Amino acid sequence: MSEGFDDLGRFARPAQQVVNVLAAGPRVPLAIQREVGARCGADLGPGTLFGVIARLERRGLVEVVASTATPRAYRLTALGAETRQALRAALTRPTRSPASAATRSPAR
Amino acid sequence: MSAILRLYPRAWRERYGDEMLAMLDARPASLSDRFDLVRGAFDARLHPQVRGAATPEKEIPVSQRLLGSMAALGGLVWILGFASLFVLPRDAYGDRDSTVAFIAVIFAGAGIGIALGELGTRGADASSRRVGHAIAAANIGAATTMLFGWPMFIIGLYAFPIIGILAAVRGVRNGVFPGWFVPAFVGLAIATMVGYMGSIHQDAAIVLMGGLGVAGLVLGARAIGGGPVAAAERSLA
Numbered sequence A: 001m002s003e004g005f006d007d008l009g010r011f012a013r014p015a016q017q018v019v020n021v022l023a024a025g026p027r028v029p030l031a032i033q034r035e036v037g038a039r040c041g042a043d044l045g046p047g048t049l050f051g052v053i054a055r056l057e058r059r060g061l062v063e064v065v066a067s068t069a070t071p072r073a074y075r076l077t078a079l080g081a082e083t084r085q086a087l088r089a090a091l092t093r094p095t096r097s098p099a100s101a102a103t104r105s106p107a108r
Numbered sequence B: 001m002s003a004i005l006r007l008y009p010r011a012w013r014e015r016y017g018d019e020m021l022a023m024l025d026a027r028p029a030s031l032s033d034r035f036d037l038v039r040g041a042f043d044a045r046l047h048p049q050v051r052g053a054a055t056p057e058k059e060i061p062v063s064q065r066l067l068g069s070m071a072a073l074g075g076l077v078w079i080l081g082f083a084s085l086f087v088l089p090r091d092a093y094g095d096r097d098s099t100v101a102f103i104a105v106i107f108a109g110a111g112i113g114i115a116l117g118e119l120g121t122r123g124a125d126a127s128s129r130r131v132g133h134a135i136a137a138a139n140i141g142a143a144t145t146m147l148f149g150w151p152m153f154i155i156g157l158y159a160f161p162i163i164g165i166l167a168a169v170r171g172v173r174n175g176v177f178p179g180w181f182v183p184a185f186v187g188l189a190i191a192t193m194v195g196y197m198g199s200i201h202q203d204a205a206i207v208l209m210g211g212l213g214v215a216g217l218v219l220g221a222r223a224i225g226g227g228p229v230a231a232a233e234r235s236l237a
Helices: A006-022 A029-040 A046-058 A078-092 A098-102 B010-026 B031-046 B062-087 B100-119 B126-146 B154-174 B183-196 B202-209 B213-227 B227-235
Strands: A062-064 A075-076
Touching: A006 A029, A006 A046, A006 A075, A006 A078, A029 A046, A029 B010, A029 B062, A046 B010, A046 B031, A075 A078, A098 B126, A098 B213, B010 B031, B062 B100, B062 B202, B062 B213, B100 B126, B100 B154, B100 B213, B126 B154, B154 B183, B154 B213, B183 B202, B202 B213
Parallel strands: none
Antiparallel strands: A062 A075
8 A cells, every 4th residue: 555545546536535534533435425524525426435434445545343233334444544644644644846856866 | 125126136135135225215215316326236247245145146147037038029019109009090891900909019029039039948958949940030020920911920929929838848848937927828728729719809819918927027017127137146156
């Protein structure tokens, strides 16, 4: 997951949003949808939401909370939390600008 | 709404179907939600994420769904064609207008026949599949014959149920159609031919003749929904 969710194509951004919501604790799908809408202003359709959940679940980033209650709630796994941390760290890490990189490169 | 969810692969529906329905019960789907669900269904089929959904095409192949749709559409057209005899205004002599029924029988008979022949030999050996192709071709021939008018029309009209019975028997022998399909189809085919003969009350004859359309609808629905035809396909996989 070093590239984050880039390999998820159109699901990459919603996946990031869902992971951020689940970082606050387990949520049922409807709550995830509402919270993503409230936080990001993004209207996550049901087809997209469950497409994201299926992808995250398959990658072991989220899991169903063991319970007989319906609807089922989802939470981040340890791997999911690590992935989120790694993505946040990558976003906040200072990067060398192309201009400064060019001045340090030997002229050819 | 559950109709849209049926677009998703079976394994997907088993895993997420209840949750999706619960969510849609809590928040009724808007038009964009419906579009999103349809888009999600295509995605779920193109990029299966749920174990067991990786082989949806083997469960219900596209060709089977197309043939099932052809049979179901043919059955519907056949029924509507005969129903038109009751609906359309009679001519000056009090005779029924049979133009729509005439055209419906030609196209619907060919459609049901092709589907019956091809579906009845799916998953069978090569020689049996050749018989299925021959049955489909014979139905196209019967439909073409009917275009030449009287008396060729009558030959084609009787050919449909007779070829259909052969296809139904072949399908049951191959284990593709359920056992009850032969007696049901034979009953409907005989009823249709009795209707053709005009030896009973005209209204009853029309209803009987519409019976074969029901067979087409049932066959089509089973093929689309993954009935025994699908089981035969799975055994090949």
